[in-house]
Amino acid sequence: MRNPGRATARRTESASSSAFRNSGSNSFKRVGSDHAGHDHGPGGHAGGAERHGSGDGHDHAHANFLGANTELIFALACGVLLAIGFAIETLVAGAPEWLSMAFYGGAYAFGGFFTLREAADNLRLKKFEIDTLMLVAAAGAAGAAALGAWAEGALLLFLFSLGHALEHYAIGRAKRAIEALAELAPDKATVRRDGQTTELPVEELVVGDVVIVRPNERLPADGFVIKGSSAINQAPVTGESIAVDKEPVADVEAARAKPDAVDATSRVFAGTIKGGGAIEIEVTRRSNDSALAKVVKMVSEAETQKSPTQRLTDRFERVFVPAVLAVSFILLFAWVVVDEPFHDSFYRAMAVLVAASPCALAIATPSAVLSGVARAARGGVLVKGGAPLENLGSLKAIAFDKTGTLTEGRPRITEVVPVDGASEENLLVLAVAVEGLSDHPLAQAIVKDGRERLGGRDLPAATDLKSLTGRGVTAIADGKTVWIGKAEMFGVEGIPSLNAAATAAIATLRESGRTTMVVRHGDRDIGAIGLMDTPREAAKVALKRLREMGITRMIMISGDHQKVADAIAKEVGLDEAWGDLIPEDKVASIKKLAGEDKVAMVGDGVNDAPAMASATVGIAMGAAGSDVALETADVALMADDLAHLPFAVDLSRHTRSIIRQNVFVSFGVVAFLVPATILGLGIGPAVAMHEG
Known part of the structure; x- marks a missing residue:
């Protein structure tokens, strides 16, 4: 996958036209947006900062000066230094004490780097979340060192930093899958302007440009086909498993006037893949307004909308975190009432902090x-x-x-039933003239089929279209008001009722399952039109x-x-x-x-x-x-x-199942470890089970 950071730097596009290219990646790298200007790097996975979205409970920035996995590298470095220090201390007879301490010190530096920075962020933002417990416990590792437990303090930092790095990797992997959507559209397009063919960045395409798409290329923009026919794989945008045949629009001017009304057989989307044969498309949306761009933007913003389970865990955090901190503080003074040294009380308090910090709960839902x-x-x-x-x-x-x-959604006229001496032709002429002013699906069906039935007959001019929502329309034609709509539109709100012949025609059409439209010209009911949708x-x-x-x-x-x-x-x-x-x-x-x-x-x-x-x-x-x-x-x-x-x-049911599984396991581990640590389980086993 191309690096979004390099791609962005490579282009010199305006802020608006670059929105699409960056919408899949920049939404996850909004350095400082809700960190009050706190910035750790220039941006991008390769050289900037990785952010957790506001919805995942991890609103922290992580500098990636060694790449996207910097935190994981630091965690592993911490583990290596810890192992070397422990080996020197236990296996090398006569080794100076300062040598193992130096390796432990290096382990503290690598394991505590992100922890301390995250602690500073939390303190500055006055935030108390589940991670706060682990941050306090990690700070207690320094106290463990001061009491001589260098190895255990380093082990705590190693396991904690490794667990956090893996959490961030899990979140990042899901986000990168979303970012990949932004890379579906090509960077450049072959455009015909003023009789000249040239290659331009997709950001420079404008509405009305004619783009040439060769076999097996990805389409660079949304538009409609004006020349050539081809099967197009729309799976990247619509998920359709079978390629869809596309053909040119019948009326380019009509398509240009109402691009959203273009039939699906002629409409194409950026990011889809063309089959054999070249086609030409007319662009109807700029790159940052394409369907794919909107999908990328909306999906990237989806993380900010918390699910019911996530809102529940947030409420739980607000009560749970202060309670655990209070219990741990009390346990620090257990030596006052229990015959044990302060070292043991401190150790137990830190172990409870570790056990009561369900980091998995923080990512159970977002991931x-x-x-x-x-x-x-x-x-x-x-x-x-x-x-x-x-x-x-x-x-x-x-x-x-x-x-x-x-x-x-493509109804067809099935019956035309004139009444009161009107002719079928007169009925259709008025209906087509008036409905030609409307973009309602039924109106379009009447216009399309009505024109076919009328051949090339001239239509009267219709003006002053008014819509009666959900009932019908009125307009002026041949100097009189024309009413077209449901039978229920008549006989209410001052509109005269239908005559007996029109009422009978409507009843007959409805008995056969037809959608019906009544046509009235002035004060005369001239008939009904029956339509059927497949x-x-x-x-x-x-x-x-x-x-x-x-x-x-x-x-x-x-x-x-x-x-x-x-x-x-x-x-x-x-x-x-x-x-x-x-x-x-x-x-x-x-x-x-x-x-x-x-x-x-x-x-x-x-x-x-x-x-x-x-x-x-x-x-x-x-x-x-x-x-x-x-x-x-x-x-x-x-x-x-x-x-x-x-x-x-x-998919939703499967996701809900995974969320419930994650939450259940996270709570279950905490429910087991808290009493176990109070009763004497050590920090090492507690952290291993917790982070595992």
Whole structure:
């Protein structure tokens, strides 16, 4: 993997354009950001400082002037010097005492270097956490030396520094897996500008540039295909295991005007891998705004969002640490009431400090969360922190939006039913003219299929579009107001009711499971349009797997009529469907479910954003192509594929299992060692068991 520090130094890019390249690494090297300006190096793994994020309980900086594993090197050096000193003291007859003391002194220097600096940081920040106990115990090693126990003091520092170095290595390995995401996009791109082809750094690409991508190259930017066809491996971003065929957009100007509405068969993402044949893409996002850049940024920030278990351990620390310090202080004076020398009382107090310092508890949750988040990202699932990662695995109920989630989200006109003497052509002309002003999926379906049915017929100009959220739209065409929407839009809020013919047409269409739209021109109802969305094949398989995993309740919520909702639910294998819901009703429904148990809401992240925000976990599908979905969801399925949801739930459950295992073992060791040290277990065995 390229070194992010060297890569950053190599470039001369602006702060904004460099955000993507550094988002996967700099988020873990924010030297001084919450250390009040305390800086130990120039930054980067190779020559700067390694930081633990604010969420891992280790807000300390570690100078890496010998490389990323400096602390581990110091710990091993401490152990080597300790072993040499002990060998001289016990095996070399007649060796001067100062010689073994010199090696012990070197062991103290290497073993205590990071410990003392961390102690200084904690004191300056007035922090008392689990590590504080070990820091005080390590300081007691100096007291042990003063009392003549040089070897035991050095052993304490060696085992403590080794344990800490391994903790930091475990956290760092999980973070480096996340950093690797930032290295997926190439450094340079072949660009055609003003008829000239040149190679430029990806940071210099601008929206509208045409990029040439050769066979087996990684795509340098988000955009849409304008020339050539190829299969593209989107696994690095969406987690899709099979390469996806891409083809040029049919209308470049339309794609340029609404890039987020470009069909998935033409949309491409930075960091994905092209197959055979060259293609040309038009850039729609700068490098720091690409889907991959947003994923890297959000994943790198995930560590700051503490999980429920981590918040619990934080509360435990606030009580446990002062209590242990108080008990150890009291034990220092055991010699006053017990017939033993001060040396023994001091030794016991230090042993209790060591035994009561569950360092493993400090990394039990962060290490598992970071590993889980990194693994999810590699599988095309963006999880924003420990809380949604843990909550996802404890769900028993999931609510699904219908359109675009359980269905393809590409409805087609199935019936056009004119009434009151209107013609099918007139009905479609007005509907296409008005819906052409809207970007709603149903509106786009009416425009697309309606134009095909009308051929090349001219359309009247439509103006003054107004949206009635969750119900329909109005606009002006041919000098009159055109109303298009659900039947429920009429007969309320001063809008005249539908005539008998329109009502009968709607009823017939709904009986056959169609989504319906009524068209009114002025004060005349001219007909209804029936549309049908195709259920996703993957949805049936995903729902079956979720049921097998123990999700006991799965509900479809939809704005469609109840009969339409029931028909779709039956086809995909759901027992429960709630229809006739406007956005406010969806929010109320999710809040009701959340009041009964933890519930997830799965949608596209756009119209469903309020309902997703009300759920325990909001899950968005197809997030790679939607900025709104990426921003609003707790969990984002980057591919437009519900099959990734069982993977995310299973990963969450596995992560929760690891966290519980870590916490249980950590507490168990403390529960055993504290009474054992009070009863006489020595520092050496206690530290060995503790750090082990």
